[in-house]
Amino acid sequence: MSGARPPPYAEKRSSGIAGLPEPASASSRPRLSEGPSSFRSETTHKRSSTLGGQQQPHANPRSSNSSFEERRTDRLHVTTRETLITRTRSPPRRSAPVQDKPRAADGASRQRSSEPRRDARHETPVPEKPPPPPWEPEVTLLPHTTAPLACRISLPPLASAAPPALQPKPLHELSLEAQEAVVIEDLLFVFMGYEGQYIRFAKGYNPFEERDRLAGPQWRILPGLDPSLQDLTESMLRMASHYTALETFVDVQSRDEFGSVNHALCASIRKLLHEYLVMVAQLETQFLSDDSFTLHVLNVHILPTSHMMAQLYALAHELLKRNALLDDETDDSSDSNDDFDHILEQLREGGELVPGNMTGNKICKGGTVLAIITKRLEVMSGDPAARALLTTLLRDASRPYMQMLNEWLHHGAINDPHSEFLIKEQRSIRRERLEQDYVDEYWERRYTIRDHDKSQSVPPQLEAVKHKVLLAGKYLNVVRECGGVDVSQKVMDVPTSFDDPRFLDNVNNAYAHANDSLMRLLLTSHDLPARLRSLKHYFFLDPSDYFSYFLELGASELRKPVKSVNTGKLQSLLDLVLRQPGSVVSLDPFKEDVKVEMNEITLVKSLQRVVNITGIEQGETLQPLASNQPQPEGDKNANGYTSLQLDYAVPFPVSLVISRKTIWRYQALFRYLLSLRYLESQLSTTWQTHTRGVAWSYRSSAPAIEVWKRRVWTLRARMLVFVQQLLYFCTAEVIEPNWQSLMARLQAKEEDDGGSPSPSMRVTRTVDELMQDHVDFLDTCLKECMLTNSKLLRIHSKLMQTCTIFATYTNWLSRELEKADPDLSGTTKPPNMTPEQWRHFQAVRAQKPSSSSSSSSSSQQQQQSQQQQQDPNSSAIGPAGSSSSAAGAGNDARIAELFDVLRKWETNFSRHLQILLDALNHYAATETVVLLSLCARLSAANQGTEWAGMSRGEEDGVV
Numbered sequence: 001m002s003g004a005r006p007p008p009y010a011e012k013r014s015s016g017i018a019g020l021p022e023p024a025s026a027s028s029r030p031r032l033s034e035g036p037s038s039f040r041s042e043t044t045h046k047r048s049s050t051l052g053g054q055q056q057p058h059a060n061p062r063s064s065n066s067s068f069e070e071r072r073t074d075r076l077h078v079t080t081r082e083t084l085i086t087r088t089r090s091p092p093r094r095s096a097p098v099q100d101k102p103r104a105a106d107g108a109s110r111q112r113s114s115e116p117r118r119d120a121r122h123e124t125p126v127p128e129k130p131p132p133p134p135w136e137p138e139v140t141l142l143p144h145t146t147a148p149l150a151c152r153i154s155l156p157p158l159a160s161a162a163p164p165a166l167q168p169k170p171l172h173e174l175s176l177e178a179q180e181a182v183v184i185e186d187l188l189f190v191f192m193g194y195e196g197q198y199i200r201f202a203k204g205y206n207p208f209e210e211r212d213r214l215a216g217p218q219w220r221i222l223p224g225l226d227p228s229l230q231d232l233t234e235s236m237l238r239m240a241s242h243y244t245a246l247e248t249f250v251d252v253q254s255r256d257e258f259g260s261v262n263h264a265l266c267a268s269i270r271k272l273l274h275e276y277l278v279m280v281a282q283l284e285t286q287f288l289s290d291d292s293f294t295l296h297v298l299n300v301h302i303l304p305t306s307h308m309m310a311q312l313y314a315l316a317h318e319l320l321k322r323n324a325l326l327d328d329e330t331d332d333s334s335d336s337n338d339d340f341d342h343i344l345e346q347l348r349e350g351g352e353l354v355p356g357n358m359t360g361n362k363i364c365k366g367g368t369v370l371a372i373i374t375k376r377l378e379v380m381s382g383d384p385a386a387r388a389l390l391t392t393l394l395r396d397a398s399r400p401y402m403q404m405l406n407e408w409l410h411h412g413a414i415n416d417p418h419s420e421f422l423i424k425e426q427r428s429i430r431r432e433r434l435e436q437d438y439v440d441e442y443w444e445r446r447y448t449i450r451d452h453d454k455s456q457s458v459p460p461q462l463e464a465v466k467h468k469v470l471l472a473g474k475y476l477n478v479v480r481e482c483g484g485v486d487v488s489q490k491v492m493d494v495p496t497s498f499d500d501p502r503f504l505d506n507v508n509n510a511y512a513h514a515n516d517s518l519m520r521l522l523l524t525s526h527d528l529p530a531r532l533r534s535l536k537h538y539f540f541l542d543p544s545d546y547f548s549y550f551l552e553l554g555a556s557e558l559r560k561p562v563k564s565v566n567t568g569k570l571q572s573l574l575d576l577v578l579r580q581p582g583s584v585v586s587l588d589p590f591k592e593d594v595k596v597e598m599n600e601i602t603l604v605k606s607l608q609r610v611v612n613i614t615g616i617e618q619g620e621t622l623q624p625l626a627s628n629q630p631q632p633e634g635d636k637n638a639n640g641y642t643s644l645q646l647d648y649a650v651p652f653p654v655s656l657v658i659s660r661k662t663i664w665r666y667q668a669l670f671r672y673l674l675s676l677r678y679l680e681s682q683l684s685t686t687w688q689t690h691t692r693g694v695a696w697s698y699r700s701s702a703p704a705i706e707v708w709k710r711r712v713w714t715l716r717a718r719m720l721v722f723v724q725q726l727l728y729f730c731t732a733e734v735i736e737p738n739w740q741s742l743m744a745r746l747q748a749k750e751e752d753d754g755g756s757p758s759p760s761m762r763v764t765r766t767v768d769e770l771m772q773d774h775v776d777f778l779d780t781c782l783k784e785c786m787l788t789n790s791k792l793l794r795i796h797s798k799l800m801q802t803c804t805i806f807a808t809y810t811n812w813l814s815r816e817l818e819k820a821d822p823d824l825s826g827t828t829k830p831p832n833m834t835p836e837q838w839r840h841f842q843a844v845r846a847q848k849p850s851s852s853s854s855s856s857s858s859s860q861q862q863q864q865s866q867q868q869q870q871d872p873n874s875s876a877i878g879p880a881g882s883s884s885s886a887a888g889a890g891n892d893a894r895i896a897e898l899f900d901v902l903r904k905w906e907t908n909f910s911r912h913l914q915i916l917l918d919a920l921n922h923y924a925a926t927e928t929v930v931l932l933s934l935c936a937r938l939s940a941a942n943q944g945t946e947w948a949g950m951s952r953g954e955e956d957g958v959v
Helices: 008-013 040-052 064-088 103-113 176-190 210-215 227-253 256-289 295-322 336-348 367-379 384-397 399-411 431-435 441-445 466-481 503-525 528-539 545-553 567-578 603-614 660-692 703-754 767-784 790-808 810-820 835-847 850-870 882-886 891-926 931-942 952-958
Strands: 199-201 219-221 423-425 447-449 594-598 644-648
Touching (some): 176 199, 176 295, 219 227, 256 367, 256 399, 295 384, 399 466, 466 503, 503 528, 528 644, 528 660, 567 594, 703 767, 790 891
């Protein structure tokens, strides 16, 4: 008769190790003598040696083989003794139980002794029941995922699904020592995420659900375990739950869409989990070789590892919650527009609608992962073990981030396939668009900081220097596109983690180097100061001799309506003038970049449109209209003089400083100065007419005519003083001082670049400061020239319109004066006129038929009426309808009508000039002090009039 066999479930578990019989000696360990766990220890030992990579030494000095041989010998002795006793006893007696043999052998002996004795020779064979079919669970291969190291082996079946024949013996039937032995053996399996015989998954946990595995399994112990062992066992089961959750976390977070920082973090956690499995293998070796290894000893050994696993689990749990993979985290502050913008940005960059891109705001990656680890490191600063663990994780997880940072700082390039870096690049914005870019998209939006990205944040280590990081890469990117950076060189001797003491020095030095490289590129290679001086020549009319010559040559074209102007002809005339020897601009190397344009929109309308949109009066920065914004309607009566503007082509990278936004400011100032110079030339032509015309120069015999002429001369002089003082103020007191201040800053930077760089590479001035200085210079000029205040702009527009109408109707006034003066209406020579003047007057009158006079007068009246229809509030008062009434009236009626027209002009000019003076006083006291100088200059043009010193209430009523 052979010895007692173990239960089927235990036989199934130990089938991998053949030839190791169950010990039956009474002196052997109780946990090895029980049926359900007869060969579990050997299987565990074999599995742990495989996981650990090598066989661990036994704590017991005795070898494992000698121990098994002794137990095998004891088992054979007990079996032989049992057989002899059974054969010598009588049939009706039952054999007495043997005290020192196992329960399984004792039960088998009692079963056999209860049967009646039969003669072996007359024994008839009894048919046996067929054995149940074997339980053969299958293992399958899982499909590939984007995580390259994820487990691809299917999970084992649940223990509850095993046949009843494989279920272990109940715990209440085992002794205390046997219970402890089977619990330790089960714990070694549970620590690796597998179910044991007596420790199984709790009900409601599904290991095939990813969310359940990420949360960690809950365990249940079969009933019957001693309470002292149960409490200790339950405390150790938490570490097993943490291991399963961490193993699943590594498989999930190492997928491609979670980014390289998560991949590095998972690699670091995977290394710690490998050390954890080595510890489990060592514990299994001690359990098999050391008889004094108890549950309490096991608990003591795993305490440090349990603390480490708890810290890892807490970190993983927080990351999973941020990724919405563990709990349904409500995010009320998230805006759906961010999702749409993110998707559109991915599509513009040629990306695909993959899960990583679609749910970019739900994936916690990049700087957010580093921020979470850093925050936990600060919270756990009082725990040395947790601090050391989190420091290691932060160091390992930050390596790919630091690699991207160094590539950006030292090469100006972004290698960020998972969109997790501090700097975001929009590749759809290219430098070729700088020629049409009125919003500085290339510089302002090509590279931006991920400040408002809900899925990512700036690492705390970079929060104080994030703007330096942005500017360093932007500067170096410009230099790299100009061929000034060798991207093939590998970055050497740079910090690779945030805890490196050279981390901040690396950022500061890279920033200083990039700024110095770009500044040297702009100031020396591309000669930025010469470019700015060239802009001043053309847009601020610094040497105005060439431009006056250009206006004379192109007068025939500039008088035409704007739609009839030949821009190509004007461009040829401008090129001819710019190449004229003896002119200052003939030596300009950039004169080829100047182009002639026609803008149908008046300057006042475009400036009012910009002021109303941007709110410049509230202190905001002036922003020109973008190309996609609706443009105001053009002036139907605009001619070449009012629509002429210049354009300037700027190459890259100088176009970053002289961008389309700054060119628009230059154009606004140019059109304003051109309008003043053109109005000055018109009033000067009026002065020539008043000086050379016979009707104006001789002394009339009618006193009323002389009074009227003196009032016309006075009004013309006041208008000319207004225009000249305004032009002088804008050029000599606004543009020139601000220009000198800008060039002084540039010259200081050039002197700094000429010297040797300091060892600390201290940055005195940056390219962004230079760009801002340039924009501030132009904005200051626009503001002090009264072009950014809607109220001053309206008043100024009415004054300019009044002066323009007065200069336009000079010829009409001359003709009306000839008709109203009784000395000139006859055919005899006036007594106060010399014979030469009379002959000249007769010759001029003979050249002007009445038909041409009437047609010219009607055309001027039609032009005036159109201007009044266009601007109902216009102050341009003209002589509409006076010619027809004067046809049949006498000289007195003509003179009275001339006085009436002149009075309207005087009233409008004086009233609006006084309103302008009061407004200048107000804004000079509240905003711009320099306007006091203009106010003092213009006050002389309004002295002695009835509008001088007008009250504030009257001003509000007339504006």
